[in-house]
Amino acid sequence: MDFRELRTFCTVARMGSISAAARALDLGQPAATKHLKKLEEEVGVDLLLRGKRPIQLTAAGTVLLEMASPLVEGIVALESFRFDLDGNRPVTIASTAILIAQLLPIPVRSFRNRYPGILLRLWPRAESEILSMVSSGEADLGVVPTADVPVGFDFTPLFNIRRVLVAPKGHPVSDLPELTYSALARWPLVMLGARSRTRRLLDDAFRRRGISYELAVETDSAEAIKQYVAGGEGISILPDISLSPGDSHELEILPLRNLLPDDVVCVVTLRGRPLSQAAQDFIEELRSLTVTTALVE
Numbered sequence: 001m002d003f004r005e006l007r008t009f010c011t012v013a014r015m016g017s018i019s020a021a022a023r024a025l026d027l028g029q030p031a032a033t034k035h036l037k038k039l040e041e042e043v044g045v046d047l048l049l050r051g052k053r054p055i056q057l058t059a060a061g062t063v064l065l066e067m068a069s070p071l072v073e074g075i076v077a078l079e080s081f082r083f084d085l086d087g088n089r090p091v092t093i094a095s096t097a098i099l100i101a102q103l104l105p106i107p108v109r110s111f112r113n114r115y116p117g118i119l120l121r122l123w124p125r126a127e128s129e130i131l132s133m134v135s136s137g138e139a140d141l142g143v144v145p146t147a148d149v150p151v152g153f154d155f156t157p158l159f160n161i162r163r164v165l166v167a168p169k170g171h172p173v174s175d176l177p178e179l180t181y182s183a184l185a186r187w188p189l190v191m192l193g194a195r196s197r198t199r200r201l202l203d204d205a206f207r208r209r210g211i212s213y214e215l216a217v218e219t220d221s222a223e224a225i226k227q228y229v230a231g232g233e234g235i236s237i238l239p240d241i242s243l244s245p246g247d248s249h250e251l252e253i254l255p256l257r258n259l260l261p262d263d264v265v266c267v268v269t270l271r272g273r274p275l276s277q278a279a280q281d282f283i284e285e286l287r288s289l290t291v292t293t294a295l296v297e
Contacts, residue, residue: 092138
């Protein structure tokens with residue numbers, strides 16, 4: 001058997017999708033499908049139940065996964081060990097653009113003081129992509145806001161975040177006795193991209209209530225959203241960690257506890273995969289971080 005075929009199989013089994021596994025492994029979907037077909041030909045049995053979403057394993061596939069996973073993870077660990085012996089293995093962190101900008105500067109600065117010769121890679125990604133990168137080994141760890149972490153990952157909670165409404169100073173939304181989804185839909189919205197967790201939560205909430213809204217501006221940049229809102233393009237909902245104390249001079253900032261639940265920001269790693277000492281130390285930097293997000297009460 002070819003290691004690439006086993007790695008593809010294990011990744012597909014873990015992620016439940018050939019296309020997602022192909023992206024995580026930096027493969028084309030036809031190449032990933034070819035790996036799976038060749039592996040099935042070699043073992044002489046079907047390993048996957050086709051036509052089901054997410055993909056499920058046959059009885060033989062379950063047995064092979066149990067046998068192959070330690071082997072695949074061991075080879076990945078050997079690669080990590082080789083880099084650790086060199087003493088200069090980069091540490092790769094996948095997170096959202098907001099958390100990279102607002103959360104990571106302090107731990108990055110502290111880490112760089114301890115490890116001036118080690119490269120830190122900070123890749124902004126959507127939540128699903130973060131988990132894919134951690135699963136495939138493309139990232140050592142992820143820092144992600146989520147209420148649920150899939151099976152197969154370990155996670156360390158860091159702190160809670162809340163969503164808040166931001167509007168131009170003096171906007172009539174701030175005079176409402178109660179904020180509801182129907183009330184928010186009265187004005188154009190400046191929103192984070194559709195792959196962000198905040199946007200998904202909002203879209204799901206509007207959809208369940210049968211409420212439509214006008215999307216005025218869509219961007220993955222929280223800083224841009226604040227500028228467009230201050231300029232009168234609409235109102236928005238943002239994670240409170242994306243705000244700075246000075247934002248209250250130009251924006252109305254209102255709590256939304258009755259509309260959206262808190263989320264937990266956590267460090268996510270792949271269960272069973274060893275981390276370099278530098279990566280472990282970066283996680284400790286994150287755990288020791290004190291985050292103040294209570295900008296509204």
